Amino acid sequence: MDFVLHRASSIETTSGLSESRLHLVQIWILGLATILWLCFRASPALLTILLILVCSHAVTGYWDTRVAYPTRAIRPVEQHVHSILDIAPWVAVGAVYWFMPDRHMGAALTFEPAPLAMWLFAIVPALLLTVFPALVEFRRCLSFRAL
Template identity: 60%
Template sequence: MTLWHGLYLLWLLAGTGDFILHRRSAIDVTSGLHESSLHLVQIGLLGTGTLLWLLFAATPALWLVLLAIVCLHALAGYWDTRAAFPVRTIVPLEQHVHSILDIAPWVALGAIGWPLLSAAPAPSDEGVSLGPDSATTGTWMFALIPALLLTVLPALLEFRRCWRSRHRAR
């Protein structure tokens, strides 16, 4: 296992911790569905970025798409905090967990982009194309299974709790 594998797992575990903290602060009866929906948006954005990274070769074009996704994730994170802040206490531990969740996509983007942007390849006649990369089955499994178990499943369970409590959260 590499350092990047460890950092990826740390990021996913931070997501799990965040959902545990949401449950402890009664998100289902405070900020409710609005905040939980924004969590699904953030996971959807980063999940899309992860799938694109797995499917396509690392090119400057892919890096720009991933940059746009990371920016949208940051914006959704801001809206998420705005939705939670007036109605739910965000304890210091949750704020620190959010720091990990906020910075991890930028670190990953930098790790992908640094070799691409610093190499400055010579222009070619092929133009910009996203070609399939050779992500192994092991890479796919390592990227997706922990993400599904540690972030997607807790997010869906949180959303279900909020959906069931939506009348009390108003």
């Protein structure tokens, strides 16, 4: 939805590459968090790393808004979509915490990849609904800049 709103507001003619790059950074941060979640068993160590990544995502999201705000109007519907995008990673980290084993665990990460179905469930929608639209947006911004 966010990329549809960016297209409607003609992001390529306003904040352009600056904002679009930040979208790719945010996606990369959460993509890394997702890969780590899929590769390692829930533990205090994983939770700590995920919290750092989610905080990084939040800071980058704030930076993204600071870049966009002076150059284009951020309509209420887009602000609402951003609210959902801001809170979703925190909810995901809460879910990791919720599923941490009750028994005492060491601080080390334990490599325990999730089943293939879980990888597909997490990665395929992310690619189709987030990565691909972000790359299309970035290409649009890059093409406009080249004109």
